Amino acid sequence: MGKESKKEMMFERMLEKKKEVKVVRRIVFGITLVLLLIGLIGGRSAYKYVTGALQPVDPDAEEVIEVEIPIGSGLDTISAKLAEKGIIKNARIFKYYAKFNNESQFQAGTYGLTKAMTPDELIESLKTGKVYREPVFTITVPEGLTLKQIAKIVEKETNITEEEFLNYVGDEATIDRLIGKYSRILTEDIKGDQIKYPLEGYLFPATYPFYEENPSVETIVDAMVQATATNVTPYLDYLQSEEKSVHWLLTFASLLEEEATAQSDRETIASVFYNRLDIDMPLQTDPTVLYALGAHKDRVLYADLEVADPYNTYKNKGLPPGPIAGAGKSSLEAVVAPAETNYLYFLADKEGVNHFTDSYDQHLKNRDRYLSGD
Incomplete structure (x- = not known):
């Protein structure tokens, strides 16, 4: 990398750092004003508290934690869910940070997040509907494939055999669990006497990123059913009518x-x-x-x-x-x-x-x- 490129990168990082410091100061000002009014804490302590709350929970964490953001979730709900899952240190500070950055348009979906992610990375993920980091690998399921064909793709890309995958998606316990989890999408229709494979057509064609070396068959199938739920939900009102x-x-x-x-x-x-x-x-x-x-x-x-x-x-x-x-x-x-x-x-x-x-x-x-x- 040339000297000019390095200078540009350093300059960009410096701007980002200044922006972050500005935002932190604005948050601290708002919080400190309230706290000073009730005499609970001083400005210096507040600054240290907020700065710490905006750091990753565990910079070295690798475990992927699934967080589901329902449709219509506001910033309060999202912040609470992230805190509940241990992804952020403080829900209120994260909410203020997002607000002061004018960030509020977040997408519903199921995210694979880690405790190593910064607030900016989390916000970027929630805005784009994508996890703001590189996956270990991806699985691409083209349109028009049957369950058997999907099973072959999974076998090729993971350590899960075709037989293991098909046994899992055909297991009654699996079907009952998924019906309970995705009750608006999966119904008793898939258990009809004439149905060949209950989940046929319910594993949505898409490219799926995975952030662990050996995801379980449950993790893979859930991601595909969740994608179906995400893509079908906009049609629920039409179907009802x-x-x-x-x-x-x-x-x-x-x-x-x-x-x-x-x-x-x-x-x-x-x-x-x-x-x-x-x-x-x-x-x-x-x-x-x-x-x-x-x-x-x-x-x-x-x-x-x-x-x-x-x-x-x-x-x-x-x-x-x-x-x-x-x-x-x-x-x-x-x-x-x-x-x-x-x-x-x-x-x-x-x-x-x-x-x-x-x-x-x-x-x-x-x-x-x-x-x-x-």
């Missing part, structure tokens, strides 16, 4: 995730499915057949369409019993805000481009035109 469940939303969205190749496709395919449901027409979507078969195939054969399984939407009207994969934000949004069309049919050509029509005769012509030679 439509008298629909979260299970319905995730099931519908999973079909779009498996069928679509673009955002516009999701919205248009959603309209096709809504139109079919309105006239009591089977959804007839190939991904549900593949899910029923429990195998990946490049193409679905006519014989496959006859499989006797509740997930087969060629044989059963309406949505399948549950999600067939993990749906992302775009698919969730498409369920809530579909395109307005009269389409009842669509097919994807050899390049993956979808072609829509409201006429079965035109659908057959599209099949001959775009899929001839298959």
